[in-house]
Amino acid sequence: MKQLLKLSSFLTLALLISSGCAVNSGNGDSLDIQDAYVGDLFEFKDAYVGDASAVLNIVSQLKSADHFQRFELKTAEEPYGMILNYGNETTTEQETKNTAIYNATFLYTLIRNAELITFKFAEQEHTITRVDLENWYGKDLREVQSEDEVKSLLQKYVNDEEMVNQLVTE
Numbered sequence: 001m002k003q004l005l006k007l008s009s010f011l012t013l014a015l016l017i018s019s020g021c022a023v024n025s026g027n028g029d030s031l032d033i034q035d036a037y038v039g040d041l042f043e044f045k046d047a048y049v050g051d052a053s054a055v056l057n058i059v060s061q062l063k064s065a066d067h068f069q070r071f072e073l074k075t076a077e078e079p080y081g082m083i084l085n086y087g088n089e090t091t092t093e094q095e096t097k098n099t100a101i102y103n104a105t106f107l108y109t110l111i112r113n114a115e116l117i118t119f120k121f122a123e124q125e126h127t128i129t130r131v132d133l134e135n136w137y138g139k140d141l142r143e144v145q146s147e148d149e150v151k152s153l154l155q156k157y158v159n160d161e162e163m164v165n166q167l168v169t170e
Contacts, residue, residue, distance in 0.1 A: 042147065044110050049073055049080040058110055059084060062103045074116070079129075081116030082107075088122045097168040098158055100126040104133055108141040109150055126168050136167045 041061055047054035052073060059068055067089040074081045084103070091099075100119040108114055108130050118127045134141055137153050144150055157163055 041106060041110060042145075045145075046112050047110055048112055049082060049114050050075045055082060055107075055111065058107060059103070062106055063099045064089060064103075079115035080113050081118070082114065083118045083120060085120045086122070091121070093124055094161060094164070096121045096124045097126060097164050100128055100168055101133070101158055101164060102154060104128040105137075105141065105150060105154060108133055109144045112142060128168060132167060136163070 041058055044054045044058050047058070049055065050073065052071075055071060055073065059065065059071060064086055067086045069085045069087045071085065072083040074083070096119070099121075100117075103119065104117050107117055115130045116127065117129075118125060130141070137157065139153065144153070
């Protein structure tokens with residue numbers, strides 16, 4: 001089973017790389033996925049960490065998707081989670097923290113059994129647990145049912161640098 005998961009992860013990643021990670025609108029113009037996602041992510045609501053395809057589809061539509069390189073799923077034992085690796089992107093530490101919170105919020109909202117996510121950027125690494133993020137928001141993210149709810153949470157908290165720094169530490 002592990003070998004099958006590894007093979008399917010490798011093939012999915014190879015497909016992503018060969019497609020150039022391009023996300024296009026229906027009219028052929030590239031969409032800006034830096035500040036918002038593209039498509040209907042809530043079709044993946046209640047996915048599981050072990051579903052590599054769902055994880056890849058979600059991550060490829062989130063912030064910094066154009067710098068996303070690979071992922072590793074942690075499914076052998078609890079807490080289940082993932083490690084997301086991003087390439088050489090020139091960003092500040094605050095920008096990587098915001099990206100980590102933004103992406104973690106969507107991932108914890110959509111992936112039912114995810115409990116731990118590590119974001120590895122070129123020079124920085126941030127780990128956000130479900131418990132810490134839900135305590136920070138004061139809300140069980142599994143109960144969030146729409147894009148508008150996610151955006152409302154993000155707008156309320158991510159723009160406060162002090163709160164961001166309380167949640168995401170080195």
